[in-house]
Amino acid sequence: MQLQSRFERPVRAVGYLLLAAMVVNLYLIFFFAPEERSMGQIQKIFYFHVPCAWVSFLAFFVVFVYSIAYLWKKERRYDLIAHSAGEIGVVFATLVLITGPIWARPVWNTWWEWSPRLTLFLVLWFIFVAYLMLRGFVEDKEKAARFSAVFGIVGFLDVPIVYLSIRLWRDIHPSPVVREGGLAPDMWVAFGFSLFTFTLLFIYLLYLRVQLQKSEVALSDLKRQLVY
Amino acid sequence: MKSTLGLVFVLLGMFSLDLQAQTARLVHYQGTLLDSDGAPFTGTTDLHFAIYTRPMAQQPIWSETHRNVPVNEGRYEVLLGSENPLSLSFYEYYLEVKAAGTDQPAQRVPIAGSGFNYRMQFLFAAYTIVWLAIFLYLVTITRRQKKIISELELLAQSSSSQVTT
Numbered sequence: 001m002q003l004q005s006r007f008e009r010p011v012r013a014v015g016y017l018l019l020a021a022m023v024v025n026l027y028l029i030f031f032f033a034p035e036e037r038s039m040g041q042i043q044k045i046f047y048f049h050v051p052c053a054w055v056s057f058l059a060f061f062v063v064f065v066y067s068i069a070y071l072w073k074k075e076r077r078y079d080l081i082a083h084s085a086g087e088i089g090v091v092f093a094t095l096v097l098i099t100g101p102i103w104a105r106p107v108w109n110t111w112w113e114w115s116p117r118l119t120l121f122l123v124l125w126f127i128f129v130a131y132l133m134l135r136g137f138v139e140d141k142e143k144a145a146r147f148s149a150v151f152g153i154v155g156f157l158d159v160p161i162v163y164l165s166i167r168l169w170r171d172i173h174p175s176p177v178v179r180e181g182g183l184a185p186d187m188w189v190a191f192g193f194s195l196f197t198f199t200l201l202f203i204y205l206l207y208l209r210v211q212l213q214k215s216e217v218a219l220s221d222l223k224r225q226l227v228y
Numbered sequence: 229m230k231s232t233l234g235l236v237f238v239l240l241g242m243f244s245l246d247l248q249a250q251t252a253r254l255v256h257y258q259g260t261l262l263d264s265d266g267a268p269f270t271g272t273t274d275l276h277f278a279i280y281t282r283p284m285a286q287q288p289i290w291s292e293t294h295r296n297v298p299v300n301e302g303r304y305e306v307l308l309g310s311e312n313p314l315s316l317s318f319y320e321y322y323l324e325v326k327a328a329g330t331d332q333p334a335q336r337v338p339i340a341g342s343g344f345n346y347r348m349q350f351l352f353a354a355y356t357i358v359w360l361a362i363f364l365y366l367v368t369i370t371r372r373q374k375k376i377i378s379e380l381e382l383l384a385q386s387s388s389s390q391v392t393t
Contacts, residue, residue, distance in 0.1 A: 041347055048355065205366070208373070215377060
């Protein structure tokens with residue numbers, strides 16, 4: 001548990017910062033950010049739909065990096081981080097799949113469209129749900145970690161395809177306003193701060209989830225010791 | 229720390245519900261006013277507005293009076309909620325309009341949520357789902373961690389007692 005004591009203080013600081021950021025973020029989204037001309041208030045879903053997508057991509061990137069690290073170094077802690085990030089990624093990807101249709105219903109007049117972006121994101125969600133399920137199916141922990149690492153690396157390849165899909169194919173999904181300067185300056189402030197808050201939330205959740213993984217490993221090790 | 233964070237999540241959820249309850253703060257209303265002969269009225273008059281939950285309800289849930297409202301060829305417009313704040317979650321209500329100096333019972337007209345309110349419900353639904361899901365995930369992690377720690381302590385105690393015997 002050396003890692004826990006080393007990072008306990010900075011993570012606590014991140015936690016307090018997160019509390020403040022969440023309140024400020026709420027104010028910025030609902031009171032500071034101006035109303036979008038054509039969509040009205042519903043456009044404000046953007047301020048947590050896009051950060052949720054960003055966190056899921058970031059989490060799957062962490063899975064990718066730590067899966068490579070695990071296959072290379074064969075150290076258990078890399079697999080724990082990859083597994084934790086995968087779970088958080090699935091949680092946030094689920095939120096993307098929920099908030100997206102909630103936005104689409106009043107704007108597109110439909111909950112879902114089988115467009116390339118939406119379909120590929122759904123495929124990404126299925127890939128990482130399968131990634132989490134795979135660990136439960138394989139009994140040998142080392143084998144499960146190895147299979148999952150390979151699966152996580154291959155699964156991540158869908159992320160750039162999802163991101164580029166609206167450029168590669170005709171799509172009903174809105175084009176990337178962030179890069180093309182489609183946001184008003186006040187919208188930028190709210191959006192930037194929302195990204196910051198959700199990134200902090202990801203760091204905080206990842207730390208807690210990794211600590212939980214370590215405790216689970218410690219418990220199973222202790223149980224094994226007592227049996228023998 | 230975790231409990232404080234949990235409290236903030238609950239407060240954020242409550243805040244969203246509170247915001248939803250206060251969605252319609254100002255409602256733009258246009259009406260027609262006729263004089264006793266049935267001709268369009270021109271001039272200024274006081275108008276009393278009241279909102280009821282049912283067509284025959286006795287007690288209004290909200291009311292306000294607009295003084296010296298300009299009426300041009302029977303047409304007038306007001307912003308309901310500008311005198312007395314409106315905090316209604318719009319579904320279906322009945323609006324009663326009464327001009328000053330009229331003895332006739334006022335007619336009630338049904339009013340429903342506008343596109344704005346309809347869209348706001350989607351926004352609040354999405355917002356509440358996001359924070360509720362994150363809060364529940366955080367609670368799940370914390371509870372599992374606590375359970376494992378207590379199990380670890382129990383096992384450590386039992387193993388030390390085995391050693392002493």
